[in-house]
Amino acid sequence: MTRLLTIGYGAVCYVVFLAAFLYAIGFVGNIVVPRSIDHGIDASFVEALVVNVLLLGAFAVQHNVMARPGFKRWWTQLVPKTIERSTYVLLASLALFLLNWQWRTMPAVIWDVTWMLGRTGLWILFGLGWATVLLSTFMINHFDLFGLRQVYLAWREKPYTDLEFRTSMYYRVVRHPIMLGFIIAFWATPTMTAGHLLFAAATTAYILIAIQLEEHDLNAALGDRYRDYRSRVPMLILGLHHRGGHTAPDTTSRPIGA
Numbered sequence: 001m002t003r004l005l006t007i008g009y010g011a012v013c014y015v016v017f018l019a020a021f022l023y024a025i026g027f028v029g030n031i032v033v034p035r036s037i038d039h040g041i042d043a044s045f046v047e048a049l050v051v052n053v054l055l056l057g058a059f060a061v062q063h064n065v066m067a068r069p070g071f072k073r074w075w076t077q078l079v080p081k082t083i084e085r086s087t088y089v090l091l092a093s094l095a096l097f098l099l100n101w102q103w104r105t106m107p108a109v110i111w112d113v114t115w116m117l118g119r120t121g122l123w124i125l126f127g128l129g130w131a132t133v134l135l136s137t138f139m140i141n142h143f144d145l146f147g148l149r150q151v152y153l154a155w156r157e158k159p160y161t162d163l164e165f166r167t168s169m170y171y172r173v174v175r176h177p178i179m180l181g182f183i184i185a186f187w188a189t190p191t192m193t194a195g196h197l198l199f200a201a202a203t204t205a206y207i208l209i210a211i212q213l214e215e216h217d218l219n220a221a222l223g224d225r226y227r228d229y230r231s232r233v234p235m236l237i238l239g240l241h242h243r244g245g246h247t248a249p250d251t252t253s254r255p256i257g258a
Helices: 002-029 045-065 069-075 081-102 116-140 148-155 177-187 194-222 224-232
Strands: 109-112 191-193
Touching: 002 081, 002 116, 002 148, 002 177, 045 081, 045 194, 069 194, 081 148, 109 194, 116 177, 177 194, 191 194, 194 224
Parallel strands: none
Antiparallel strands: 109 191
8 A cells, every 4th residue: 555655646746747847838938828927917016026036936945955965864754765756846846836826927028029030930949948858857767857766666666776877868968958948948938028037037047056056966976977077068058168077987876967
């Protein structure tokens, strides 16, 4: 029964994540969903600014604090390790839903591309950004990243093992393709409103901070293996990376971009 509950819980958390991910695409792109980045709750500029910043801050704190190794060591004293990742995914998805639900509209237009070819190009970039995010998760291990592998191993009564340290496909070009995909998706819009600009700027700032924290953890966990990778591959932009370093072999450890 415990094993069934564990794998059932992991499956529910994953379904919630999928719903949050799909809604986020509609939210940022103003597509289909009832509340979006430019069609949220009506409010004065000051109220919208304060509430939206608080929502973005709450998501950033939850998303970042729970990802840190120190928090995980404490957290897994309260929740089983088998569902730690699924619980993280669930809470992150709920925080995202809260942001989507309570977002205040800030309709002032910053730019509006009227050239049809330009608008089409930006929509293509928008789609490519989200596709990059999703595809990049499969280049490490999508099912481990979102907790399904952990609960599956628990159901099979097998111990969890770390994934192989590898740099496949996009990860040979940039170190953080998931984050790059998000940045592209958030900024690629033919009509940029004040609310969209706030969202894009705040999330980009958060991403840049989160990358530094993650790389600190990866350096501590992988040592020279990650430092060598970091010296050869740029963080987000082609051509911008550290020079030097020394070569180290790939070995088993945590996945890049986790």
